[in-house]
Amino acid sequence: MQKIDLLIKNGLVLDFEQKTEVKDVAIDDGKIIAVGKDLKNYDPLKVIEAQNKIVVPGFANTHTHAGMSYFKGLADDLPLMKWLTKFIWPTEKAFLSPKFVYDAALIGCAEMVKNGITIFNDMYFFGEQTAKAAEKVGIRAILGEGVLDAPVANYQKADEIFSYIKKMNEKFKEHELIDFAIAPHAIYTCGKENLIKAKDLAEKLDLLLHIHLSETRQEVEDCIKKHGMRPAQYLNSFGFFEGKVIAAHAIWLDEKEQEILANNDVSIAINTSSNLKLASGFDSFKSYIDHNVNLSIATDSVASNNNLSIIEEMSLTAKLQKVLNDDPTVLPAKQMVKIATLDGAKALDKSAYLGSIQIGKKADLILVDIDNIESQPLYDPFSHLVYSLSSEQIKDVIINGKMIMENRKLLNVDENELIEKARYYHDRIEKFTSS
Amino acid sequence: MQKIDLLIKNGLVLDFEQKTEVKDVAIDDGKIIAVGKDLKNYDPLKVIEAQNKIVVPGFANTHTHAGMSYFKGLADDLPLMKWLTKFIWPTEKAFLSPKFVYDAALIGCAEMVKNGITIFNDMYFFGEQTAKAAEKVGIRAILGEGVLDAPVANYQKADEIFSYIKKMNEKFKEHELIDFAIAPHAIYTCGKENLIKAKDLAEKLDLLLHIHLSETRQEVEDCIKKHGMRPAQYLNSFGFFEGKVIAAHAIWLDEKEQEILANNDVSIAINTSSNLKLASGFDSFKSYIDHNVNLSIATDSVASNNNLSIIEEMSLTAKLQKVLNDDPTVLPAKQMVKIATLDGAKALDKSAYLGSIQIGKKADLILVDIDNIESQPLYDPFSHLVYSLSSEQIKDVIINGKMIMENRKLLNVDENELIEKARYYHDRIEKFTSS
16 A cells, blocks of 8 residues: 555546546645546545545636735726726835735735636736745745836836846745746837847746737737837747747737747737726637637736636636637637646646646646535536636645645635735725825 | 514615615515614514625526526537537427426526525426425516417417416415516517517516517528518517517617617616627627616526526626727626616516615615625725625525525525435436437
8 A cells, every 4th residue: 555645536537638537536745646446555644535526627827916916896997097097006106015015915825726726827026925925825826027117116127127036036946836937017118128138038047938918909009100010020020939938918919920929839828807807808719729829817916807716717718709709619618628727837838747637747636516506417517617617616725735725714824814914905005095 | 672573784785876884784574674874773583793794685687597407518619509409409398397397497596596696587488387496495586488489398379378377477466476477489489479469468467578689690680581670670560569578688789779678668688698608699788778778687597608696797797898898987886786686676677676775675685795815805895796706705695584595505495405306307318418
């Protein structure tokens, strides 16, 4: 009998290749070491009885701003520029500090785990604080430190940010859960010089590049006016896509740009809720799929979503794409779940060891309860996940082989403390914005 | 001290007119008898401590097919006609019986209460069975008996259905929760003769008329071909809208048709999830609002949604309408909640006594928990309801002054029995459709 850390018994194990059926999953030293029916030869430290549960690969949330968690619902139903200039930017200016970012990211990470997210790809400032929050909660994180030409947070120049990234990359190099990345904010806030510096540094340190791309029609029009070409063409013109790039939003790309992305293995982070809520627009992602662009799913920040539910994003994205393409067969449920898990891991350059329930991969799993009336009847677990469920049926979350949430209780943080702290900031922010 | 049935203490009471603030709600004999701060002069049989809860008027789900509950997720991501002809219609033909409809409607009603729905407007067959299921669960229901020219369920001719409606109307006349209605299925399944008969009977008995209208582009094109005019014009041409009509879907109406609806006080049941998932289409409801058409929110059946979450429908509808109108100020959260409650009650001709938390109205209320990390921070309860929450935060449901769900446990049905029965039907339906 081989001693192992964890055995998940009798769960309905999602499989993208083979039949999804009731199996056991054996986990040791953070990894999946066996998947099969009625596994016998193990002596587990802990057993999870997963009868009437679906075992799902953890969701990859590929575009977030966890440090903005306290701005959830601060101001809604407003034009983008009014929202930014009257609420978000002044509030950030007044409140942003390492401590604020840590506190906000902590509740953000906690909420992500509650939504079945096991890795997130962030873009914000004070990345070390978000790294510490993720470490505390026990979730994987890629911290893209925001690069802008203008002064940000506590840095006057982009070069200081690059130095910070080098330092952080060194500091967290061996960390099991944390990576750093370089996040030039967008082509309209980061000039060619800094975009090239970012790309060069990313290549040197083998880091991901994370950028907002073609989120609004305005961005495209301005780019054409200024550079004589569209945003993806512009970035391509000086080799930005030679790096490992994930582009967030990307809803205003023409087919030629889609080809550029595909040829350069650039992945897209789809943010449907945010794009609709801010009235930024939408695009047919069927065309992106036809051009072989790798897609992934993201929530954006709670300031423009206003939650962190990947299940809601899957449902919304799949449904919207069907009607946009006048074809209900577009983005079927199984493909949608794959985009939110395995393809998300691929977008983050981690599909070799994340994103599916396979021997040798890291044990990042979520257990979804189907023993409730909302889950009846259940003909197809993929359809059920995308179209029927809400995040509350996600009961247990395992990351790197460790239980992070058990029966919806987070194990590494005190939820009441998070609530109290959020109310503390709420009162101060509300007072500030209403004055 | 006045003896009363129920006192809800210290809840954040949603108000469409005045400020939403912490208040008490006093309930007696099924009605709201007082709303105010720190109510003193009552001696309640039961007190609900609603601190950290939002008190919301119950949701009105204005277009459902509760008898189809066992077809949830039976077949997804398929073209409409393949879905109907290969799965839904043959399965209905094989399984439909009074007992099947009762069982399916029972779990459907249970799931509706779990989603905060306190009244639903159904269209299906064997209405008495659905009425009994609603009565058992304790939810208000309007049972629109489906009228088609072709034989349905156990009726060969529409005249038999009209007789059944008369009988049922008589039988349930004094029932506190149940009304019957007449539901001509659609203009392409119900000819002018039966549409007129339905309208005449509805006027005679003072019943609602409930019809599918302009759900697909095909329906409009066929109508123009056959009748030389668009569907709403066609119905108007022989006075159908003289009745009290609620039209489900209605996403392919031109402005002239929108005017016809407004002039005749016809309300619309919006079914965004179903319209997107089946790729039926979408329309800008801003134009309907500008034409003064009363809007309401519906889930359609779980066969094409695949859940019964009004919160999801509010979120989806508000977001989609913003992007369609290129304007994030369209359908702000407060208006969206009003559409899902008070305007829904108006669509069902019941706004005089349902749909808002006001003295004299029936006590149909839901209590929404905000003492969780997903609800932090909370700046605006309307925004929170529409954009942040899921149905699982709905903890308690009160209908007609009675507790129907307490801390997410249904009080009038055994949920385990519902689950077992659903699994029984699941196995039989799966066997039938895969053979």
